[in-house]
Amino acid sequence: METVVDLDAALFEGLCRMGDTTLVLGHRVSEWCGHAPVLEEDIALANMALDLIGQTQLWLGLAGDVEGKGRDADALAFRRDAWEFRNLLLAERPNGDFGQTLMRQFLFDAWHQPMLKALEGSKDARIAEIAAKAGREVAYHLERSADLVIRLGDGTEESHKRMQAALDTLWPYTGEMMMADDVDRTLAEAGVMAAPDSIRPTWEALVAEVLGEAKLKAPEGAYMHKGGKQGTHSEHLGHMLATMQWLQRAYPDAKW
Amino acid sequence: MYAQMVKSEATNEDPEKLAAFQARIDAGEKIEPKEWMPEGYRKTLIRQIGQHAHSEIVGQLPEGNWITRAPTLERKAILLAKVQDEAGHGLYLYCAAETLGVSRDELTEALLSGKMKYSSIFNYPTLNWADIGAVGWLVDGAAIMNQVPLQRTSFGPYSRAMIRICKEESFHQRQGYDIMMKMAQGTPEQKAMAQDALNRFWYPSLMMFGPSDKDSVHSAQSMAWKIKINTNDELRQKFVDQTVPQAEYLGLTIPDPELRWNEEKGGYDFSEPDWSEFFEVIKGNGPCNAERMEARQKAWDDGAWFREGLMAHARKRAAAKVAAE
Amino acid sequence: MSSEWPLWEIFIRGQHGLNHRHVGSLHAPDAEMAVKHARDVYTRRNEGVSIWVVPSSAITASSPSDKGPLFDPSNSKVYRHPTFFDIPEEVGKM
Numbered sequence: 270m271e272t273v274v275d276l277d278a279a280l281f282e283g284l285c286r287m288g289d290t291t292l293v294l295g296h297r298v299s300e301w302c303g304h305a306p307v308l309e310e311d312i313a314l315a316n317m318a319l320d321l322i323g324q325t326q327l328w329l330g331l332a333g334d335v336e337g338k339g340r341d342a343d344a345l346a347f348r349r350d351a352w353e354f355r356n357l358l359l360a361e362r363p364n365g366d367f368g369q370t371l372m373r374q375f376l377f378d379a380w381h382q383p384m385l386k387a388l389e390g391s392k393d394a395r396i397a398e399i400a401a402k403a404g405r406e407v408a409y410h411l412e413r414s415a416d417l418v419i420r421l422g423d424g425t426e427e428s429h430k431r432m433q434a435a436l437d438t439l440w441p442y443t444g445e446m447m448m449a450d451d452v453d454r455t456l457a458e459a460g461v462m463a464a465p466d467s468i469r470p471t472w473e474a475l476v477a478e479v480l481g482e483a484k485l486k487a488p489e490g491a492y493m494h495k496g497g498k499q500g501t502h503s504e505h506l507g508h509m510l511a512t513m514q515w516l517q518r519a520y521p522d523a524k525w
Numbered sequence: 526m527y528a529q530m531v532k533s534e535a536t537n538e539d540p541e542k543l544a545a546f547q548a549r550i551d552a553g554e555k556i557e558p559k560e561w562m563p564e565g566y567r568k569t570l571i572r573q574i575g576q577h578a579h580s581e582i583v584g585q586l587p588e589g590n591w592i593t594r595a596p597t598l599e600r601k602a603i604l605l606a607k608v609q610d611e612a613g614h615g616l617y618l619y620c621a622a623e624t625l626g627v628s629r630d631e632l633t634e635a636l637l638s639g640k641m642k643y644s645s646i647f648n649y650p651t652l653n654w655a656d657i658g659a660v661g662w663l664v665d666g667a668a669i670m671n672q673v674p675l676q677r678t679s680f681g682p683y684s685r686a687m688i689r690i691c692k693e694e695s696f697h698q699r700q701g702y703d704i705m706m707k708m709a710q711g712t713p714e715q716k717a718m719a720q721d722a723l724n725r726f727w728y729p730s731l732m733m734f735g736p737s738d739k740d741s742v743h744s745a746q747s748m749a750w751k752i753k754i755n756t757n758d759e760l761r762q763k764f765v766d767q768t769v770p771q772a773e774y775l776g777l778t779i780p781d782p783e784l785r786w787n788e789e790k791g792g793y794d795f796s797e798p799d800w801s802e803f804f805e806v807i808k809g810n811g812p813c814n815a816e817r818m819e820a821r822q823k824a825w826d827d828g829a830w831f832r833e834g835l836m837a838h839a840r841k842r843a844a845a846k847v848a849a850e
Numbered sequence: 851m852s853s854e855w856p857l858w859e860i861f862i863r864g865q866h867g868l869n870h871r872h873v874g875s876l877h878a879p880d881a882e883m884a885v886k887h888a889r890d891v892y893t894r895r896n897e898g899v900s901i902w903v904v905p906s907s908a909i910t911a912s913s914p915s916d917k918g919p920l921f922d923p924s925n926s927k928v929y930r931h932p933t934f935f936d937i938p939e940e941v942g943k944m
Contacts, residue, residue, distance in 0.1 A: 292598075
């Protein structure tokens, strides 16, 4: 892997990793709008998707500023191709059944919340500010997703079975959240973004506690997929972008 | 409207009680859930509020169709917030209906079995991005025509739900018109999309008010009970008069060669929509009826394990709490 | 057994320290989830800072036919309303 020395280049990468992840996950969650199992949940999911889209505007907006080439959040969201996306693989996993959507949310929130907390201490005031705002939203996401995982894990036989299946499917995509590469190390050394591996103890403790209460078992010794943060994605992302970016790509001169 | 062609139920009750009830309504009093009401009033309201609620929920689908394709992050957020509001409005209305002694699940099952209807408008497809503008501008615009007076309806919970809904809806029509302005002032392709959207949504919007009901006994009863405030024709006329100048401002053409200002009546003359099409759509033969019902059925079926799982867990918790005491 | 979630009545206290006010109802499997749903459903526009939830079945309402006996008596106690007292204009605002 190429070593990134330039801090601004690393920062652009790091901000895209945050912003692309919230963008892709927010998009996935928004796919439920109008289709959730019960109205109250439909509304709650939309709130979460709205939070994530709002966070995307902040992260990618800052990424565009740092890059300094005149690209704003929309240009980054709608005019880059899949290999330029830096989101975590977990975020692009398809929604599956509602259990899989909630499990994906919980596994992510359990990382997102401590990560934002760490980012609040960034030496870069812009990052600290975004992290503080997003952190307040994500604290609630985590409270909700953890609670639902516990309730459904320990609900009916069927809900338990579905949540366990969701956990088994998604678990191999959790490792990437805590793997650090040169970009991460450059940013951590500069004190601007927390190293992802520093989140591991908190994440593991939280996940173990919730899964225990939910009577669910994490797979042991599972292989961990990686590559999203560096731009190597699953086939799912291309389809999502084909949908998401279509208007901007088909009518590049239009203002919306 | 969101509640179209709601038949009022006949009422066979003590004439004295009926007269006293009517006197209360005439005096502008609100009727509250546990108070005496004619059976026909109760049943008509369940049908009307239920249909209104169903329309909100099914109405999420045509607009939801574009959430994943919204062209900017801001447009995506606004559209998502709007469609979410519709879920909220459905929820408020179901709750209002529930005060009349019917459960949300019963209403949902009646929708899925086809026993209850939803507004004809949501059986039309959203085919280009300007449709999202047209839905906000025309469909919400038509809905507001009906909902604003319904804030004064005689049934307390319905009136309160409408007040909340009207307050929240105030941004919906504006966001629709905002999209139309961007499209109408945009590239030639965008302008073509805007005109195409208006062409397809004009007559279905006029149908939302329902066929003329000036001679309908059902409407007369509903108006006496103040659960219907204006006739369909009054509202349709008001809608046309309001919308024509807005279309002119956009530089778009309303697809009606007969449309012209009538000085004498102080309003526009316009062509009636094709009512045979309307009745076909109501019967289930609209362009999207099957898809809409399929989507609702799927959400209901696929969500059953989730609803049951959470209920089972809540029962376990309650039992554990009792055991611990 | 029915899996329909019970109905809850939602009360919200807004930003300005006023009393909790009934805002509507919703369905939830239990009280904790009713609070979460209330936050998502009824505070989408920053409406509240505190939420109460009460099972709808736990509400005891005054019977409509008592309307007269319950509320009429206070109609006659007009002295409870500030407009009952005439204060000369020269005294100023009171």
